[in-house]
Amino acid sequence: MKILINGGTHGTEQIGANVINHFRKLIGDNDNLHYTIANPEALSRGVRFIESDLNRVFPGKPDGSFEERIAYNLHPVIKSYDVVIDIHSTESGLRSAIIITKVTEETIALIRETNAKYVLLMDITKGNSLISDARIGIGFEYGPDTSHKALSGTIGGISLMLKSLGFPVETTSKPTKSKVVFRIGESLPKRDGFTALNTITNYTMVQKGQPYAHNAQTGGQLTARNDFYPILFNEPRHTDIFGFVGQREHALEEKLRRS
Ligand SMILES: [Zn+2]
Numbered sequence: 613m614k615i616l617i618n619g620g621t622h623g624t625e626q627i628g629a630n631v632i633n634h635f636r637k638l639i640g641d642n643d644n645l646h647y648t649i650a651n652p653e654a655l656s657r658g659v660r661f662i663e664s665d666l667n668r669v670f671p672g673k674p675d676g677s678f679e680e681r682i683a684y685n686l687h688p689v690i691k692s693y694d695v696v697i698d699i700h701s702t703e704s705g706l707r708s709a710i711i712i713t714k715v716t717e718e719t720i721a722l723i724r725e726t727n728a729k730y731v732l733l734m735d736i737t738k739g740n741s742l743i744s745d746a747r748i749g750i751g752f753e754y755g756p757d758t759s760h761k762a763l764s765g766t767i768g769g770i771s772l773m774l775k776s777l778g779f780p781v782e783t784t785s786k787p788t789k790s791k792v793v794f795r796i797g798e799s800l801p802k803r804d805g806f807t808a809l810n811t812i813t814n815y816t817m818v819q820k821g822q823p824y825a826h827n828a829q830t831g832g833q834l835t836a837r838n839d840f841y842p843i844l845f846n847e848p849r850h851t852d853i854f855g856f857v858g859q860r861e862h863a864l865e866e867k868l869r870r871s
Contacts, residue, residue, distance in 0.1 A: 613777050615645045616693040617770065621667050621700065621742055623654025624849065627757050627766065628699035634767050635774075638781065645779065648689065650698075650742065651682055660849055668737065670745045687745060695722065695777075696746035697770060701757035704847035704855070706730075706814050708765060710791075711751030713737065713744040715864065722750065724868050725776040726769040727785045730815065731793045731868065732843060733861060793865045794841055794858030800824070801853055806834055808854045812842050815858075825854055 619628015672683025743749025
């Protein structure tokens with residue numbers, strides 16, 4: 613199996629470069645394990661992107677925006693690996709989450725070995741995120757960028773995965789026995805004048821009819837059309853949406869359970 617570990621898809625997220633440094637020191641050069649920083653320009657400037665969100669423009673365009681050109685050049689690189697790991701951080705309060713865009717037996721087998729508490733199946737970005745371009749694409753989103761716990765958790769999760777693939781990696785991290793899975797098929801777009809209620813907590817169900825955002829000026833409220841689990845709510849880097857709408861995937865949870 614050829615593995616690619618990528619960081620810096622979003623330039624405000626340093627965690628990927630730190631994780632890569634760790635594995636570079638630990639494993640060194642290995643024919644089957646390589647590293648990339650997807651958007652070094654955005655990373656050095658400390659901005660999420662230069663012209664467009666790189667994680668929404670795959671497989672890119674040769675004459676498109678700055679990030680569309682990066683995606684276009686990365687596309688054949690990503691295609692040349694069996695597994696592509698993409699490392700992110702989040703300031704939304706989300707913790708210990710693995711992101712996938714397709715469910716295959718190989719993907720399930722790899723994720724089962726990790727320390728993740730949550731798995732997010734992102735139907736909504738299917739087709740244009742970096743991991744969706746890979747044969748087996750796995751995103752890590754374990755917490756805030758400067759959190760030591762997020763860094764050590766991500767390193768632990770990737771170590772467990774590499775170990776299960778036969779790489780010479782030791783770790784004190786343990787695979788989680790069971791994982792909570794959410795399928796994400798839609799987002800809740802922001803509306804002028806409305807802010808998300810601070811009572812909304814990621815992974816905690818919002819019931820049908822329950823308000824999730826309000827307009828302080830008019831007293832207006834936005835209410836849930838159906839029961840849902842808020843995912844990546846109040847992520848300050850998402851300027852156009854309140855967050856994602858998640859539904860529990862019990863069947864996939866069963867498949868991921870370790871006996
Ligand atoms: Zn990110």
